[in-house]
Amino acid sequence: MDSSQLLGITTFTYLFASAIYIAALVFHNKRIALAGTLFTIGALLVQTAGLGLRWIESYQMGIGHAPLSNMYESVVFFAWVIVILYLGIEFKFKTRVIGAFALPLAFLAMAYASFAPIDKGINPLVPALQSNWLIAHVVTCFIGYAAFAIAAALALMYLLKSFTAGSDAVAGRFPALRTLDDIIHKCLVFGFIWLSAGIITGAVWANSAWGTYWSWDPKETWSLITWFVYAFTLHIRYTRGISGRAIAWLSLLGFLAVIFTYYGVNFLLSGLHSYA
């Protein structure tokens, strides 16, 4: 059993868990929902083992490094954090409905990692990546990104519920709008702190590698644009008391900026950040 098999199993288990959560929502069945949680926990354990094994394998190859060094590894880590944060929310807010929207994100991330034409190999680190800041930077960024992903899933639920206004039976089973708004806000706050930390660790790393903490490289600039979008969102809520739909739309917009920072920049724009 090697790490890629474990991660392959993870992909399908997340798909299955997504299906269970959606079924539980549609059929309004608590027992099915519990099965969703159990499956998700199981998949998370398999994925954790997969990540750990990949780490060990890199040491066996003599090029040991944390499994956070390229697009493939970062997407797998992204899915891992999404699931951990989702389970935290499920536990704290005692609702399993959100799983129908959050788990598919983890599945899509894993499916992208597994099936997209990206390098899945364990590669040795080029000199620029040989730094302890690698772990700090990737971990902080992806905790932030995962929180924003969940905020976007919740925002979608909010908008569905708010636009159907109780006329749709399924949307009617979503948590109350006020609860959704509250969880969205908590995700945004949490994500914003981690995104800030991610930008800062990136700047410190850039300064130790290249002698400049900020060079307006497209990746840096897009991370700042993302930061501005969420700073804007938090400010309108705090100071103008706007919540609800506006925040939900901005959460979706913010997540688009995250996707572009993470993914779009690598493929559409050129810059220093060409490895991941």
Next chain:
Amino acid sequence: MSTDNSIWHFFASVRLALVTISLLAVTSIIGTIIPQNKPIEFYVDSYGPQAAQLFQVLDIVDMYGSWWFVGLILLLCVNLIVCSIDRFPAAWKQINTDGLRWTEDRLRSTPHHTSWQIDGPRDAVVRGLQEALQQKGWRPTSKVTNTHTLLFGQKGRWSRTGAYLVHVSILIICFGGFIGGIGGFKGSMVIPESMERDRIALFGKQEFKDLGFTVRCNTFDVDFYETGAPKDYVSNLTIIENGQEILTTDIRVNQPLTYRGITFYQSSYQGFQEFLVTIEDKAAERRKSFIVPFQQQEQWPDVGLNFGIINARTVGQSIVGAKLWISDGQGEPISEWLEKSDTLPLNLGGRDYLVQAKQLYATGLQVAKDPGVWWVYGGCALMLAGLYIAFFLSHRRVWLLVSDAGPGCSVLLAGSANKNRPGFARTMSELEQHLRTATVG
């Protein structure tokens, strides 16, 4: 009222902040799509002469340093300063407010208040409640009147400064960037092995800058993985000042060298079709490096040696082995293959030598001085602390009003928090439970 006032309100408004943040976010996109700081011909070729002229006029070619972009950042800074000055006094009042001056009616208007009866004289009841509060980490102050005793405790009052700390941190980061911009420089230097340089080419200008000391590149080495990807770049550098060798050290990517506030970063390298031959005369304790073109003879007259590289072996772009020919003009010449890391002991005419021969490289260094960087780091640390305080800590206050009521006392528990109200509601119900059980009997 007056124009001063309306200007003040304009700069203090959150609406201005929202507009500025939006403008910064949207305009920042331009520079990620249109490549920056290219020669004018590039823009003419890619976008046509008219667009190129427009870019020039609007400073799009260097938009992050343009007057209008820097102006937006300055506007945000002014907005932050004015808005903070405008709002801070109210927060300061909340921090220093004396909870003991609250009236019973006001306590009854807080979102969390309950009351109950306790038997016993007032001072005994108060003492019990005080102890119980202290067990939960509240350090209450008290005020006693003829009929009432009011206890007041608070936690996290300084958390009200969180948002201001974040705002100040942004100003500090901008200030650090400004300091670095006026007091620092960035450039590069290329030093072939065994050579020294004392000036750098500044970025974005056709100018050189004297370092005030000399840097020698003793050796440069590049290592590859089996896949052909680069593994390690190492330069061994010596700093020389006033003819004195001050220090010698290795630098790598992510492992720069700082001397007199100027930092040298390993950034690139260049391989030549020439060789670096280093010979050590063991008896005389002399050592010298020579740059030797391929298949040409070189000499070290002091020692009477002639030598050259007569053949070489390559893997990809890099030369991994060299065949050295060396003679002291008397005995039989020696020729031997040397790998790049080999040191060959030789005996020529009764004298011992150590010889190395490898492809000549030049190391490419980025050189930067940035006196603002510690301001930026300090600002970043403050920002994270401020965000944590602003979002996760709240100012929580509790009051206990103990009033004489017949044979016993009536107790009114009230509390308020400026954030995380559901969490505080739990805190309050736990506190009520604790106080009730602690004061029974």
